[in-house]
Amino acid sequence: METINYDIITIGGGLGGAALAKVMAESGARMLVLESEPQFKDRVRGEVMVSWGVAEAQELGIYEIMKSAGGREIELEERVAGQSGEANKPAHRHLSSTTIPGLPKLTFYHPEMQEAVLQAASNAGATVHRGVRVRGLESDGGPKIIATVDGAEQEFTARLIVGADGRSSGTRKWGGFEVLKHQAKTFCAGILFDGMDSPDDSSQNYRAFDNGLTALLFPQGKRRVRAYLCYPQAWGMRLSGSNDLRRFVDWCIDAGAPAEYYEDVTPVGTLASFDSSLTWVEHPYRDNIALIGDAAGATDPIWGQGVSLTLRDARVLRDQLLGHKDWDKAGHAYAEEHDKYFTVCKTVQIWFEQLLVETGPEADARRELALPLWREDATRRVDTFSSGPDHSIDESVRQRFFGEE
Numbered sequence: 001m002e003t004i005n006y007d008i009i010t011i012g013g014g015l016g017g018a019a020l021a022k023v024m025a026e027s028g029a030r031m032l033v034l035e036s037e038p039q040f041k042d043r044v045r046g047e048v049m050v051s052w053g054v055a056e057a058q059e060l061g062i063y064e065i066m067k068s069a070g071g072r073e074i075e076l077e078e079r080v081a082g083q084s085g086e087a088n089k090p091a092h093r094h095l096s097s098t099t100i101p102g103l104p105k106l107t108f109y110h111p112e113m114q115e116a117v118l119q120a121a122s123n124a125g126a127t128v129h130r131g132v133r134v135r136g137l138e139s140d141g142g143p144k145i146i147a148t149v150d151g152a153e154q155e156f157t158a159r160l161i162v163g164a165d166g167r168s169s170g171t172r173k174w175g176g177f178e179v180l181k182h183q184a185k186t187f188c189a190g191i192l193f194d195g196m197d198s199p200d201d202s203s204q205n206y207r208a209f210d211n212g213l214t215a216l217l218f219p220q221g222k223r224r225v226r227a228y229l230c231y232p233q234a235w236g237m238r239l240s241g242s243n244d245l246r247r248f249v250d251w252c253i254d255a256g257a258p259a260e261y262y263e264d265v266t267p268v269g270t271l272a273s274f275d276s277s278l279t280w281v282e283h284p285y286r287d288n289i290a291l292i293g294d295a296a297g298a299t300d301p302i303w304g305q306g307v308s309l310t311l312r313d314a315r316v317l318r319d320q321l322l323g324h325k326d327w328d329k330a331g332h333a334y335a336e337e338h339d340k341y342f343t344v345c346k347t348v349q350i351w352f353e354q355l356l357v358e359t360g361p362e363a364d365a366r367r368e369l370a371l372p373l374w375r376e377d378a379t380r381r382v383d384t385f386s387s388g389p390d391h392s393i394d395e396s397v398r399q400r401f402f403g404e405e
């Protein structure tokens with residue numbers, strides 16, 4: 001069997017693996033990407049990249065590529081929250097003038113972006129094998145992959161293997177990483193609609209405190225909209241396929257979304273639901289194997305952090321690899337940084353969940369205390385979701401968030 005050696009192999013060529021392959025190939029590294037999908041299809045994934053993710057995409061030199069591949073800049077955000085059935089007042093936000101990066105968000109169709117960024121990696125000189133599913137790692141004298149490419153078994157070795165293989169990462173398991181979990185109380189369901197009459201220039205967020213429902217709308221242009229719904233796991237249903245579509249729409253309306261938006265919609269792709277639990281690995285590097293993107297840490301999709309985190313991982317790992325001759329040191333330095341910013345994302349997400357998503361008397365009491373204070377002083381609402389995870393989360397920040405000081 002032929003053995004081919006590379007500097008870096010990424011297992012997975014989604015946004016994380018492809019972005020890393022592009023920037024490292026540009027820096028002269030011999031890159032191989034092994035991607036199981038011959039062609040990307042809709043699997044209900046991130047279709048909004050928040051402002052701090054836009055900054056990461058710019059740093060990686062993929063932002064213009066993403067815009068050319070159909071990404072749309074969205075400057076306005078509209079949020080409506082309160083008790084269901086009441087006329088709750090919308091809050092509007094202009095992103096470029098109110099976020100630390102001073103940038104809009106970007107909406108897009110995920111499979112199109114994956115194709116575009118993976119093509120950019122190939123254009124930069126990375127070798128990309130599609131339709132190749134990696135089934136294990138051998139670690140005899142350094143990590144080694146045996147995979148079938150064009151019908152022939154081949155052995156691949158590298159200085160560094162990067163697991164960029166998503167939420168159910170095999171690399172994580174083969175590398176012996178322990179997966180930690182914060183169990184969510186919600187599922188996140190998503191579907192793409194055509195023919196939706198919602199605003200085309202702003203994202204929409206509707207939340208009902210009494211029933212625990214959140215509906216989100218991200219316009220992709222020409223009345224095509226990615227619609228998400230966050231609903232309690234306690235209801236015992238996993239919305240999926242066309243039979244559950246009516247229920248999906250009804251629950252979006254129960255979250256406060258205007259019924260007329262959904263009147264003439266046509267589904268594109270399938271309806272699918274995901275457990276919103278956080279899963280992550282502490283220190284996502286060991287023995288020449290690094291994890292990035294969802295493989296290193298997946299957050300609750302409802303807060304829209306996944307793509308941005310994935311791009312930050314690619315950028316931080318690149319910076320460390322370019323900054324160290326010893327890639328083992330680079331891997332550990334990446335993992336230490338990852339732990340810091342992922343901890344901020346995770347902690348703030350759990351605060352928001354306790355304050356805005358949980359139902360019942362204790363959660364109502366938390367809201368009664370905090371939300372009037374937020375209306376007086378918006379800086380209490382920690383802005384990591386749009387502005388990024390370079391934020392203190394010490395006890396005084398937590399107390400101001402909950403209005404407990």
Ligand SMILES: Cc1cc2nc3c(=O)[nH]c(=O)nc-3n(C[C@H](O)[C@H](O)[C@H](O)COP(=O)(O)OP(=O)(O)OC[C@H]3O[C@@H](n4cnc5c(N)ncnc54)[C@H](O)[C@@H]3O)c2cc1C
Binds near residue numbers: 047049134169292293
């Ligand atoms: C319902 C839902 C909604 C979301 N909404 C948002 C949002 O609005 N905004 C946001 O920022 N994030 C969102 N996310 C999260 C976001 O989609 C992810 O964080 C992001 O796509 C992770 O990118 P990745 O490259 O790490 O993984 P993935 O996109 O999962 O890519 C992994 C790649 O690895 C390949 N692969 C897997 N195993 C193997 C193998 N053994 N061999 C070869 N290839 C393999 C897969 O085919 C895939 O292409 C959402 C997620 C979900 C589930």
